[in-house]
Amino acid sequence: MPTGVHLRDARQQLFDAAERVLLRDGPNALTSRAVTDEAGCAKGVLHRHFSDFDGFLAELVLDRAAQLEARARALRGSVGTGTVADNLTAALTALFGPVAVAIIPLITFRDELRARLRQAAPGGGIAILGQATSEISAYLADERDVGRIAADADIDSLTLSLVGGGHLLFADRDRDSTPPDAAVVHRLVAAVVADVVQRRSA
Template identity: 55%
Template sequence: MPTGVALQDPRQQLFEAALRVLVREGVTGLTSRAVTAEAGVAKGVLHRHFADFDAFLTELVLDRIARVRILATDLVDAAGTGDVADNLTRALLVLFDPVMTAIVVLIIARDELRARLRAAGTARFPLVGEGTAMVAGYLRAERDRSRIAPDADIDALAPTLIGAAHLLFTEQTGGAPPPGSVRRVVVTVLGGAAR
């Protein structure tokens, strides 16, 4: 990129480039050089906005966590409307998009990233933990509306749903599993808890 050309939003441009590289090349292909090349900017642009590559990755993950929290609010707002299994299915399809699945692998692969995310106050397992909290919050809201059994063990149901969905999405190649497959997992995990 020629010098003197102002970037509109360099952080967002770098985040989007990193996500494209991560989904296309995987964790091993995600380097600062690959990100800046993908973004079409000089290598120094990344280091002008972030202390180092792990600081960049931390901010990238925190940005995705913020998106999960917005999704969680939207899901709780949907409580009492539609079908519980359909609402959860839609949320899981958004939550476990290819980017999210790739970021989970990135978090697992980079010790320093996990340490920085914990220092930033994320869940014990970043993104997956926030996804679990999202499902638990929704199930509690539905329980308050008597659409989930009062004795349902939400603290067991939420991580079970997230774990089962995560496995379903990671086993899929070339995109998300069919919504019917995700719904089947949701219905099975909820079992008699849904009314």
Template identity: 60%
Template sequence: MPTGVALRDVRRQLFDAAERVLLRDGPSGLTSRAVTEEADVAKGVLHRHFADFDAFLAEFVLDRVNRLDAGALRESAGTGSVVDNIAEAVVAVFGSVAVAIVPLVTFRDGLRARLRDAWPAGVPVLTDAAEMITDYLGAERELGRVRENADPQFLGPMLVGSAHLLFADRTGTPPTPEAVRKMVASALGGALRGPTGTH
């Protein structure tokens, strides 16, 4: 099916261009013209494949959210240290385009309206990351590396909120892995068995 392949290629080309524009110019610089110029395609290409620009952005956001590798964090349960595992996951999420998606979603009313069907609550990326960490902490609690009285449903969103504040300044220097690790260790506080959750 050459048409399907061509459509996938065009979508990937446009999404990759949107990511580059978003990271470079921020939400206000992300326009249909900027995306098509960055992708080096004719202006009409985007509108041939998507109903309008907000429909394109909704697909772009969901595509990037689906790249979060929740399985890798879950599979690390019982290995390494809980603090290191979460710190690495946080850097992977917020060191990518994810941190730029949050202001994009808050910046565009039309995009939020489009996303509501697929994402009824919360902000994409933040919600997904919180669920990923909550699930991981639940697995670690079952393994005895997180205390029984610790509440993953509370700790997951708290860690994501703290991480978002660390990474929020898109124009500044991103936090070091050690700063992220320190934040995770502080946030988990007494929830771990041992200082970093290694036993």
């Protein structure tokens, strides 16, 4: 591989290279050498921009978690429109895209990475799941405020059921298999929210 290639916006190009390795080969293949080879640059480029490889991975995870914010804004913007189940189905499908699903096991199996993420943000040990949890919780609270789910709805329990169930649906498959279709996700969501939607304010 070339060793003297100059990268413009090196950090973002290294993040993009890591994402390609992660999606193609899985978390076990994600090494500093694999990332720099994929980016077509010298290994030293990564260490000029990051303290070490776990520092690089922590910033990669936080960068990708931040990208979920746009999807989360779309969910919050749907409050009071469509159906609660349809809105949550779309949100879970977007939030648990291929990158998020690939990053979660990377975090799970790297103790130092989880520690870095917790240092970077409170509750940040599983940053992707944390982002999904906070946004879905906020959406459900908004729907409760406008009377589309029951006033006594347990937002925390609903959120955990949706995020945990959604993660299992999307993560329990091989990298080469297709993600669950919308009908499968909708069945899960409808089962979780059925009671609080049926008991919503008149």
